[in-house]
Amino acid sequence: LRPKDLKGLRVLMTAGPTVEAIDPVRYISNHSSGKMGYAIARAAEYRGAEVCLVTGPVNLPLPHGVEGIAVQSAKEMLVAMTDRMDSFDIIIKVAAVADFCVRNTSDHKIKKNESTPVIELAHNPDILASLGQRKRQQFLVGFAAETKDLARYAKDKMARKNLDMIVGNLVAGTESAFGSDQNKVTFFYPDGNEDALEAMPKDKVADQLLDAILLRRASHV
Numbered sequence: 030l031r032p033k034d035l036k037g038l039r040v041l042m043t044a045g046p047t048v049e050a051i052d053p054v055r056y057i058s059n060h061s062s063g064k065m066g067y068a069i070a071r072a073a074e075y076r077g078a079e080v081c082l083v084t085g086p087v088n089l090p091l092p093h094g095v096e097g098i099a100v101q102s103a104k105e106m107l108v109a110m111t112d113r114m115d116s117f118d119i120i121i122k123v124a125a126v127a128d129f130c131v132r133n134t135s136d137h138k139i140k141k142n143e144s145t146p147v148i149e150l151a152h153n154p155d156i157l158a159s160l161g162q163r164k165r166q167q168f169l170v171g172f173a174a175e176t177k178d179l180a181r182y183a184k185d186k187m188a189r190k191n192l193d194m195i196v197g198n199l200v201a202g203t204e205s206a207f208g209s210d211q212n213k214v215t216f217f218y219p220d221g222n223e224d225a226l227e228a229m230p231k232d233k234v235a236d237q238l239l240d241a242i243l244l245r246r247a248s249h250v
């Protein structure tokens with residue numbers, strides 16, 4: 030049994046995918062199930078934190094005691110996070126945000142007997158990067174989902190987005206973190222330290238991550 034070692038701390042999180050509308054019935058998204066983020070929210074609440082979870086659409090029940098804010102698109106997630114970030118101590122950005130949204134969204138269902146539609150994409154805002162720019166005392170944690178060169182890309186994201194820690198995981202092949210009950214992660218820190226964990230259930234990853242945050246935060250604030 031872990032102590033209530035997060036008591037008094039406020040944790041703001043994201044989980045799941047974002048969905049970007051093509052028309053009222055179709056969208057662009059990704060394979061995030063929400064399991065990793067929900068496991069962290071559940072563990073943080075269990076350990077005494079006040080947890081707010083900004084979540085894209087997933088098929089998971091909201092963990093007991095966690096405040097849920099449902100969003101669809103990356104732009105909605107950006108507003109939900111920036112509106113709230115100032116009053117939180119720890120921010121953990123697990124959501125798989127769609128990097129692109131549809132520029133030419135149709136207000137009506139695109140009919141299949143019309144000519145083949147061309148979907149134009151536009152870049153979505155980088156939510157984590159703007160949280161990194163605006164953060165003050167908050168301990169800011171990002172995730173990096175990569176299909177190769179995990180360490181290089183994760184460290185680059187940590188520096189560019191002004192993070193206090195990044196959790197790298199692979200999302201290719203049979204060991205992909207997407208949808209799985211297990212995850213194999215590496216923690217990277219701005220001082221160059223890193224910690225590669227064995228593959229383990231996502232609820233165990235969640236506790237390891239919260240342990241690491243508490244330890245690092247002690248020397249951070």
Ligand code: PMT
Binds near residue numbers: 060061065103156209
């Ligand atoms: O949901 P599961 O099925 O359990 O899968 C878990 C997971 C694989 C989704 C999770 O462990 C994970 O890796 N989440 C991050 C996914 C992701 O979007 O990675 P990225 O490398 O593209 O983004 C890096 C970071 O920037 C992430 O913290 C992301 O939330 C953030 N980001 C990315 C793009 C964007 N426009 N805005 C962002 O805030």
